[in-house]
Amino acid sequence: MRAALMILLGLVIGVIGTVNVMNALSARNPMPKAVMDTMGYHVGELKDAIKAKQCEPARVQHHLERLASTASDITPVFGISEKTFTDDAGKLQTQLQQAVQAAPASCEALVAAIKPVGETCKSCHQQYR
Ligand code: HEC
DSSP, rough: HHHHHHHHHHHHHHHHHHHHHHHHOOOOOOOOHHHHHHHHHHHHHHHHHHHHTOOOOOHHHHHHHHHHHHTTTTHHHHHOOOOHHHHHHHHHHHHHHHHHHOOSSSHHHHHHHHHHHHHHHHHHHHHOO
């Protein structure tokens, strides 16, 4: 009898736990934040490199490429179709592709390459964040 009660209790706890987790998961689509946090991380790494005056070209290129590919997720993931939003997202992608192509070999070149990028982050955040 006792064993059966414990099994029942275990099942009930399991069901409550599952429902809680499923509610938490469906409450909010985590992707928009995940995309932004990923870009924030890579921009942060680049800013740290500039501050430390250690802009190793291969590392810099890695972060720029990750930024460019992550930026291409903004429009599909956010599902905002207003023109100013999709324009900013498109502009960011173009600017990041240009930065990747520029392949900055020094901190000065990196600063110049990501300046317009930072302005586009800001422009969209002022309106939509
Ligand atoms: C086209 C619009 C747009 C562009 C461009 C954009 N963002 Fe965002 N960003 C947003 C929106 C909208 C939010 C708010 C998201 C939310 O809270 O769900 C946000 C939030 C963030 C956040 C906070 C995420 C969190 O956990 O709350 C970070 C970090 C971020 N963006 C970084 C960046 C960086 C870095 C760039 C440029 C490389 C950038 N964003 C460009 C629209 C944009």
